Amino acid sequence: MKIALIGYGKMGKEIRALAESRGHTIPLIIDVDNREDLTPESLKQADVAVEFTNPDAALQNIEACFDARVPVVSGTTGWTDKMDEVRKRCEEEKQAFFYASNYSLGVNILFHINRVLADIMNRYPGYEIMMEETHHVQKLDSPSGTAITLAEDILQRIDRKKKWVNRMTKRDDELSVISYRRDKVPGIHTVRYNSEMDTLTLTHSAKSRKGFALGAVMAAEFIVGKTGCFGMKDLLNL
Ligand SMILES: NC(=O)c1ccc[n+]([C@@H]2O[C@H](COP(=O)([O-])OP(=O)(O)OC[C@H]3O[C@@H](n4cnc5c(N)ncnc54)[C@H](OP(=O)(O)O)[C@@H]3O)[C@@H](O)[C@H]2O)c1
Known part of the structure; x- marks a missing residue:
């Protein structure tokens, strides 16, 4: 081709x-x-x-x-x-x-698991949700397109969240998506559900491009x- x-x-x-x-x-x-x-x-x-x-x-x-x-x-x-x-x-x-x-194949599997997990977690309001993404310092956009996909899939499934914001928030109806820019990191994405009892974390970390x-x-x-x-x-x- x-x-x-x-x-x-x-x-x-x-x-x-x-x-x-x-x-x-x-x-x-x-x-x-x-x-x-x-x-x-x-x-x-x-x-x-x-x-x-x-x-x-x-x-x-x-x-x-x-x-x-x-x-x-x-x-x-x-x-x-x-x-x-x-x-x-x-x-x-x-x-x-x-x-x-x-x-990346792994990220697309993460997208799938993120949707399944969000459907389940919609039933458990005791869990607070937040997201983080880390990329190399030359990246122009923030949050990353991948983080936006993850966040929007969560918003579609978790009734208690109405919009994502690219900062830490204390509002119950907002989803925090925190962006870090470090060195040459190809891309790390994390979705975290945190309750008083435990923490459930999904992370994908790319090793290269x-x-x-x-x-x-x-x-x-x-x-x-x-x-x-x-x-x-x-x-x-x-
Ligand atoms: N979807 C994915 O899986 C994935 C993975 C990695 C990256 N990305 C995205 O892909 C994009 C490129 O990433 P990268 O890491 O390759 O960035 P990069 O190293 O900055 O490369 C972008 C290249 O495009 C050139 N360019 C700018 N405007 C152009 C135009 N009008 N026509 C043709 N070329 C032009 C740039 O030239 P100058 O540097 O001279 O401006 C540069 O050589 C970014 O948006 C990034 O977020 C997506």
């Missing part, structure tokens, strides 16, 4: 190595210094594009792939307030779009030849 890379930072480089190790080729690499090369003509050299850039650039990049009718996998976080717009265009024009706030790259390349392999909007639930059958 031919994969165009949009964004050639830490993730773009990992994805290139992973994709080549699985026998794919990379006919096009777009980064900030050659943005003008992102045209329908250049994109059409590829079977699929994989986009890991920054929150201000993601929407424009995805639209460029739609303009070229090239399937697109995006992993950029911090722009998902525009997701409805993208999904609408994807459905209307029968394009192919794959999005995950976190491409390789797991994200593998998921993104698997997503690229998955959407070629399909139309519609997809996510990790479709890929992993969770």
